[in-house]
Amino acid sequence: MTIPTTTTTQPPFLRTPEEYKALFDSVDTFLLDCDGVIYHGPVVVPGVKAVLQMMRDAGKKVIFVTNNATKSRAMYKKTFDKLDIPVHESEIFGSAYASAVYMRDVLNFPADKRVYVLGEKGLEDELDAKGIQRTGGTDPEDRVFLPSMDFSVYQPDPSIGAVLCGFDSGINYKKLCKAYSYLRDDPNVHFLLTNQDKTFPTHGTTFVGSGSLSAPLVFALQGKREPTVIGKPNKPMMDAIIAEHHFDPARALMVGDNLATDIAFSQTCGMRSLLVMGGVTHKEEVYGENPSPVVPTFVIESLGDLAVLQKN
Amino acid sequence: MTIPTTTTTQPPFLRTPEEYKALFDSVDTFLLDCDGVIYHGPVVVPGVKAVLQMMRDAGKKVIFVTNNATKSRAMYKKTFDKLDIPVHESEIFGSAYASAVYMRDVLNFPADKRVYVLGEKGLEDELDAKGIQRTGGTDPEDRVFLPSMDFSVYQPDPSIGAVLCGFDSGINYKKLCKAYSYLRDDPNVHFLLTNQDKTFPTHGTTFVGSGSLSAPLVFALQGKREPTVIGKPNKPMMDAIIAEHHFDPARALMVGDNLATDIAFSQTCGMRSLLVMGGVTHKEEVYGENPSPVVPTFVIESLGDLAVLQKN
Structure with a gap:
């Protein structure tokens, strides 16, 4: 053959x-x-x-x-360990790690700027490992949000140099409005998605995936800002x-x-x-x-x- | 001329x-x-x-x-009253009221079915006024949500006959997954959006609008389900x-x-x-x-x- x-x-x-x-x-x-x-x-x-x-x-x-952007390399290593599959952390490229590498090595993200994160701890861990300053993410200040129509809380923040959206089970209106306003006000703020998967499989079916959770920002900014999508x-x-x-x-x-x-x-x-x-x-x-x-x-x-x- | x-x-x-x-x-x-x-x-x-x-x-x-789907006719009447503009409630067509009229008079939505709501009290009031059974919406059970990866909470519900998405300041992953799973599992469940405005103007700028908040469902179901959009x-x-x-x-x-x-x-x-x-x-x-x-x-x-x- x-x-x-x-x-x-x-x-x-x-x-x-x-x-x-x-x-x-x-x-x-x-x-x-x-x-x-x-x-x-x-x-x-x-x-x-x-x-x-x-x-x-x-x-x-x-x-x-x-x-999958919810897990760091270390978390993946544990998943493989549990399944008794030998791997080295250096062999694992999740979109969380890839995002951190991309920001540091490809974008040369400035050390004095912060990335506003929509995502889980695994994504935060990888940003930390690459020395990228961050805010949002799993911070209860943004994540535990009581519905409100108080728009005065959304203020410009010149320290923000990027918005990075991954899978975020704590998605809420406050986080979306913060991310939107950073991107709306400053064309130099990078707009990054870990991946754009519509759904993800679990429990024998599919649920709302990472790409769907960033869809509000992509839709609201349509014609004005295009995201860079890291993942496959x-x-x-x-x-x-x-x-x-x-x-x-x-x-x-x-x-x-x-x-x-x-x-x-x-x-x-x-x-x-x-x-x-x-x-x-x-x-x-x-x-x-x-x-x-x-x-x-x-x-x-x-x-x-x-x-x-x-x-x- | x-x-x-x-x-x-x-x-x-x-x-x-x-x-x-x-x-x-x-x-x-x-x-x-x-x-x-x-x-x-x-x-x-x-x-x-x-x-x-x-x-x-x-x-x-x-x-x-x-x-605007956040206000009922009665709420709009109050807004006009405050501005000292005489109006009759019957002259007001917000997308909340239009959605309720559309469901009852155009879809003939069955009396024994319920609509799963992503929206505010104004939308709920109009559905109630037209005798449409509902769940979700401002119910704290769905609205105040601590981030979780427990997918076992998303169960089929044969009483749901429609998903109706309006502006919802209490949007969260639980609500999105419930709405998604109802639409994923049953092609007879109506998929309705009050409107698809990307943004809405307030405080001299724009924020994330109703259409952007339903974008996760539209994106996750792309190619499988198309929403009916009520509003202009x-x-x-x-x-x-x-x-x-x-x-x-x-x-x-x-x-x-x-x-x-x-x-x-x-x-x-x-x-x-x-x-x-x-x-x-x-x-x-x-x-x-x-x-x-x-x-x-x-x-x-x-x-x-x-x-x-x-x-x-």
């Missing part, structure tokens, strides 16, 4: 050890989405532990690339990864379960992609009568299927 | 008593936006009281049409008005300060429009090099300018 390096409208569905081996051997760096690829919530995908070990034994570079499928995530890891995109493979984020990300960044089933994508979206315009390079039932190579 | 009945790319800017009189005589029903036309916050626009009296003396029908510039507002008032659109005039809502509404409904300056629209948007594609029939500095007719 020859592995095509350009995508076709009908990507090959890999099923045999020979096909698995040809792909495995052609990759030096695996970029792996987490939920839907490595685990489903608290359950590790069968075979994946063996496949990760096989990658390490073969000297492959492994990078975990996830849009956008290039800033790759810029952040490249700031810390060096690899040849031609010898890299993005593995994911989501066409709109993982597979589109691989296309943005000039990498091949492997779509796994069993996550958020249905087979009909790839092989049906009206397939998605986002086409993976390869498709496989599960990343765990590669474990068969270990036994051969 | 002849009053053109079709819009041109350069609408006439009315300046003389003769022009004012020709327009006034051609109108039987005035539909008037409130903030920016009748008053600016707590200040009545000079001359407008006399103009309203002149309309009533001449036997014109007057209907106040506003997208959409037809449901006209359907609600027509359910209670009868008039000839050819002899009606929509007066407003907002191209995207007021003037676009007149076009949707086949009415002529009069744009007033001094509100949210700049002259360049009408007469500049890159004018808005939404063109009013006439432009005037202020509705109060018509008061000159009284003295003649």
Whole structure:
């Protein structure tokens, strides 16, 4: 079997050890989405532990690339530890960490400015680790808000140099108005979103995701300000990864379960992609009568299927 | 002067008593936006009281049409009373009242179903007045929410027949997830927005508006559910008005300060429009090099300018 390096409208569905081996051997760096690829919530995908070990034994570079902005690298490490999957913190790129790297290393965010955060502790931890001053976030002053129509509380704050929106379970009108007024009043204030996922999967269904929580700001500022989105499928995530890891995109493979984020990300960044089933994508979206315009390079039932190579 | 009945790319800017009189005589029903036309916050626009009296003396029908969904008709009456402007409640069409009329008279919303409300007391009052069962809204159970990642609280509720989103200063993740899950799980649940204004003006600037607060649901459900928007510039507002008032659109005039809502509404409904300056629209948007594609029939500095007719 020859592995095509350009995508076709009908990507090959890999099923045999020979096909698995040809792909495995052609990759030096695996970029792996987490939920839907490595685990489903608290359950590790069968075979994946063996496949990760096989990658390490073969000297492959492994990078975990996830849009979830609620967790820091340290928190992710704990999640992997609980699942008994060995990882190094340096291998984990969540959109929280990527946002902090992007702000420090790509934007050169000034040390005397603060970022107004819509987000959780994991995002704050990563900003702190990169020495970026912040306000908002989990501060009860902004987060525990009794409904009010007192608009006098929204005042300019020249110390604010950016607004960064991630998943924030404490979203409220006060936080939205503060963030909006900073962006409305000063075109130099950066408008950043950790990611723009509409929903996120949990409890066997979906709920309101990070991208939906920043939608009020995007909508209110439409035609005036455009946000920079860090997470997949956008290039800033790759810029952040490249700031810390060096690899040849031609010898890299993005593995994911989501066409709109993982597979589109691989296309943005000039990498091949492997779509796994069993996550958020249905087979009909790839092989049906009206397939998605986002086409993976390869498709496989599960990343765990590669474990068969270990036994051969 | 002849009053053109079709819009041109350069609408006439009315300046003389003769022009004012020709327009006034051609109108039987005035539909008037409130903030920016009748008053600016707590200040009545000079001359407008006399103009309203002149309309009533001449036997014109007057209907106040506003997208603000936070106030009931009774609350609006109080606002007008404070400003010493005589109005009847039946002349007031806010998007809160219009939503209740639309649900009862246009949707025939079932008496045994409930609407899940994102909104303020004014919206609840109007739903109550039309006998529509509701939940959510200002109920502290949903409104005072401590940030939490406990998704087990979001349960199906077969009694919910609609989600209605207006301006809600108590917006939070719990309310968004409840509303989202009702719409996600049952295609028969109506998805209604009182209006889709991006921002609203107050304190000499703008803040996050009603349409921006429903943006998380619109974004999360994109491609799956489309909302019905009640308020200007959409037809449901006209359907609600027509359910209670009868008039000839050819002899009606929509007066407003907002191209995207007021003037676009007149076009949707086949009415002529009069744009007033001094509100949210700049002259360049009408007469500049890159004018808005939404063109009013006439432009005037202020509705109060018509008061000159009284003295003649």
